Amino acid sequence: MNKQYLEKVFSSERMSRYFNHHPGNETIAIKHYHANIALSEAFYPVLSVFEVALRNSLNRELITMFNTPDWHVHIQSTPGLKDLNKEISTAQRQITKRGENTTASKVVAELTLGFWVRLFNVEYELILWKDLRRAFPYMPKIERKRNHISAPLNNIRNFRNRVYHNEPIAWNLKSLEDIHAETILVLSWLNNQLPDFVKANDRFAETISKIKTELI
DSSP, X not given: OOHHHHHHHHOHHHHHHHHHHSTTOHHHHHHHHHHHHHHHHHHHHHHHHHHHHHHHHHHHHHHHHHTSTTHHHHHTTSXXXXXXXXXXXXXXXXXXXXXXXXXXXXXXXXXXXXXXXXTTSGGGIIIIIHHHGGGOTTSOGGGOOHHHHXXXXXXXXXXXXXXXXXXXXTTOHHHHHHXXXXXXXXXXXXXXXXXXXXXXXXXXXHHHHHHHHHTO
């Protein structure tokens, strides 16, 4: 496997970032590309648990807030929330396209991570924050403010999108350690047992330790 092969299979544009980063060292550039794949894989457990746990926690609070599992139906008629309906309608169309019934649980599963994170935008603070803050029962009360939750959620969402869209993430290994720690922290806010649950499948620490050695 060499530069010519990788550029043919994965495109010159994608691979040029790695070869330009390691000029004159084709071997280490290829190792760096492998490292990016390994690190992306290592993030899957923590990111998948984060996404599912977040949406389920928020869904629970929205059910309580609107007093119905079909809270998404009431979004359109709630002043200040109507612009969220576009994403709900898209989710409903996707379910219908598959020939499935549009149940409340399927809508929840179909909504994007971007939708759930967006609920903490400043424009919804007066409408949603009072109820949605309860989704983070283990966050210290003194720190439990909308912007203290919105910022890390957006960081994790942006990073998750890079991983899931096969973008390069392995340029700054310290930043990867930071985002991993931040994700674990948010999980602990949702449920204090989730960090231990993730550990059973989390190979991030050993993966990044090995890569630090290989990329020297």
